[in-house]
Amino acid sequence: MLRRVLQLGLGRSLLIRGLETRSGNSILDWDGKVSEFKKKIQSIMPGEPSNLMCDTKHLPPEHSDVVIVGGGVVGLSVAFWLKKLEKRQGAIRVLVVERDHTYSKASTGLSVGGIRQQFSLPQNVQLSLFSVDFLRNINEYLAVVDGPPLDLQFNPLGYLLLASEKGAAVLETNVKMQRQEGAKISLMSPEQLQKKFPWINTEGVALASYGLENEGWFDPWSLLQGLRRKVQSMGVLFCEGEVTRFITSSNSMRNSDGEEVNLKRIHEVHVKMDNSLEYQPVECAIVVNAAGAWSGQLAELAGIGKGPPGTLEGTKLPVEPRKRFVYLWHCPQGPGLETPLVTDTSGVYFRREGLSNNYVGGRSPTEEEEPDPADLEVDHDFFQNKVWPHLAQRVPAFEALKVHSAWAGYYDYNTFDQNGVVGPHPLVVNMYFASGFSGHGLQHAPGVGRAVAEVLLGGCFQTIDMTPFLFSRFYLEEKVLEQNII
Amino acid sequence: MRESVRDGTRWWGERPAPSGYEAQQDGGTQGVQAGFELTVILLPQPSKCREHRLAPPHPARDSERRILQEPGSWEFLRLIPPKWNGGKRGFRDLSGVVTPEGNRRKRRTLLQFLSDHFCDMEFLRENVLQKQMQKVSLENRSFTIIQDKYGRDIAGACFILQHGGSVKFRDREWIRSDEYRRFSAEVLKFQAVPVEAIDASGCAINYHGLDNLLPLKKLQCLSLQRCPHVDDWCLSRLYLLADSLQELSLAGCPQISERGLACLHHLSNLRRLDISDLPGVEYPGLTQILVEEMLPNCEVVGTDWTQEGPEEQPQDPASPIHAKPAARDLGDPCGVS
Ligand SMILES: Cc1cc2nc3c(=O)[nH]c(=O)nc-3n(C[C@H](O)[C@H](O)[C@H](O)COP(=O)(O)OP(=O)(O)OC[C@H]3O[C@@H](n4cnc5c(N)ncnc54)[C@H](O)[C@@H]3O)c2cc1C
Secondary structure (H helix, E strand, O other): OHHHHHHHHHHHHHHHHHHHHHHOOOOOOHHHHHHHHHHHHHHHOOOOOOOHHHOOOOOOOOEEEEEEEOOOHHHHHHHHHHHHHOOOOOOOOEEEEEOOOOOOOOHHHHOOOEEOOOOOOHHHHHHHHHHHHHHHOHHHHOOOOOOOOOOOOOEOOOEEEEEOOOOHHHHHHHHHHHHHOOOOEEEEOHHHHHHHOOOOOOOOOOEEEEEOOOOEEOOHHHHHHHHHHHHHHOOOEEEEEEEEEEEEEEEEEEOOOOOEEEEEEEEEEEEEEOOOOOEEEEEEEEEEEOOHHHHHHHHHHOOOOOOOOOOOOOOOOOEEEEEEEEEEEEOOOOOOOOOOEEEOOOOEEEEEEOOOOEEEEEEOOOOOOOOOOOOOOOOHHHHHHHHHHHHHHHOHHHHOOEEEEEEEEEEEEEOOOOOOEEEEOOOEOOEEEEEOOOOOHHHHHHHHHHHHHHHHHHOOOOOOOOHHHOOHHHHHOOOOOOOOOO | OHHHHHHHHHHHHHOOOOHHHHHHHHHHHHHHHOOOHHHHOOOOOHHHHHHHHHOOOOOHHHHHHHHHHOHHHHHHHOOOOHHHHOOOOHHHHHHHOOOOHHHHHHOOOHHHHHHHHHHHHHHHHHHHHHHHHHHHHHHOOOOHHHHHHHOHHHHHHHHHHHOOOEEEEOOOOEEEOOOOOOOOHHHHHOOOOOEEEEEOOOOOOOOOHHHHOOOOOOOOEEEOOOOOOOEHHHHOOHHHHOOOOOEEEOOOOOEOOHHHHHHHHHOOOOOEEEOOOOOOOOOHHHHHHHHHHHOOOOEEEOOOOOOOOOOOOOOOOOOOOOOOHHHHHHOOOOOOO
């Protein structure tokens, strides 16, 4: 184990040299290298806190069996499960390419951190249940020797979904299905709701569903960093760079109907280094597209969607960045410690943040209101006009509140049916997807990572049947709609 | 055409599974496993390196040409396992430069030994860690056989007694197990009598162990004082006891935080709650007030903070606690902290 880490570290320093020598500015400082080496040894000695994490900026290897594009929570989860499920330790070489190690725009860090089982699709409920089990046992899954235990800061306070007269029937059938899958959800009448949460104005509410267990919110950063620490200790390589090009070859084949089909295979991934015109080709057997909101663009790089419209070759990956605002406000008279994550009939949601009467919340804009996703600027008028009125209507205490801060992040929005895309592309045979989760990717990451690792290693889904989430549904126009998009 | 796409999706399923890649990889990692890279760093000769330090910076292309022209100065690259050099550019041309076998062996001595040695240590420690976790989960299995035969109350009682706690059936005396965690078989006779109170102080109960307690529909008094494995996840399940539970003590549980305490709002019949001495709660005073607000009919016992001087409030930016580094430090995006 340590040996692997050692080698990894050394292998890396080698590569750093490689980069230096190739860019030509390098000075081969022997003393410097020795002290660097010493430091590295020290950092991995037992008893010392591991600081391998700082050492991630380096050139990628020239070969890797699996290249995962995107080092967000989904990409890291795929890496984790690949390593966990590999038959022999060290059998697969996995490289994670992430263009921004500060994760400044990545959805993972900008999310609200919620986890719920209140979905309309059984697969989503199963994924969530799997994930919650993962999160509960996170210190068994992601334990590293000598690393401090992870504190996910899970708030097990549940989701409270409110439905109007119109939505009540759907809510009821959904809850029935969720319970069948094993989720602990209760239904509440407006009277029960009023009794349980006296701060809610039940006007316009016909039915409410409330998660009793396994729902709430947690700190996405802890999960991300925990996964990073673990996969690094498992021997996964990291590299900071952007994937800009795929080198593919194509192969004509005939299917059983005698039709000609062009199968493509990616041989090389070009990784462009930060602040440099240089790129490094990485030979690979498999590419995992976990680029979150940018996975549509990445798929295009591999020629997906470039064919004539209406054909499988011309079918795009319909995932695009959609900007979502989150506001943090203070309300001295606001609801107390028991506040769940409330989703109003209007689509406005909020939850408590900390103990000092702070709350975070927001709302998904309608199709016409969609803000320009070019940057992550926050539109404060959106809160004034579209969020606050509904908040104050539902929780009268929110009539007096003060917005303290706000941020924006990108949903990896699947415009087709707001659900994830998992598994390989039918034509570009070695590109596997794990994206398009439209605002619930964080909570599904553990399950999705496992599903992708399963198809990748064994050829089929085992734990959760994710076949409805395959890419071909876009061509077949078979929507798997998720109604509960928050 | 529709059909053919379905075929299309089938192809990938029928493709030879990536075990092929694995095989290919086996060859590739051999170099790594043999530990060759360890030697690499020791090879460059200082004199040659100095020469380079004096050389003016070259643009990228030049440097590459230079590498090819003077392979001697780049000797240290030679032991990179062949797979690393499989690319079209870069070091490939250098992989031909290989030192004789003997040389290689000599340089693999000390470091190799150390890393091998640590490898075993690491393995051992990982194993010990795993064993400890396994032990706890083994102890927390459900007593399903007893449950089927004698009912839930007996199963719950046996579970607690086996963990070294004590139980009280309705209108009976407290029952304890002895120091070897043995207890009299008389317990099995109380089938018709519900368990009323449980003292599980210091027991190694965890999330799964609670399965044995949650079906006790008449349980009024539960003490989980100083239970090392009781955490917020456990508290989130106590709502199942909401109908009967009147007294709950969580004092001294190291893993409980205010996040778990917040779910106790389900326990509407609670009359007394002890949340004193919880190291995981960041602001005990404030938390106690909020819990009291949340459970208006319940007497909340907390650390008596009025006697310990002023409580640090989260709003106070000067307070050292306020900085609350743990979460965000971990979350340092660059990991450079
Ligand atoms: C405001 C908001 C609230 C949310 N709330 C929740 C919630 O409550 N619960 C929940 O489950 N989910 C929530 N989500 C959704 C969740 O954050 C995302 O679905 C999830 O984080 C997606 O993870 P990811 O790893 O796929 O994407 P990301 O975290 O975005 O990671 C993708 C990474 O890929 C990198 N990348 C992209 N292209 C390239 C390239 N060409 N080369 C190299 N690297 C590349 C990017 O830099 C990025 O770091 C929310 C999202 C937002 C915006």
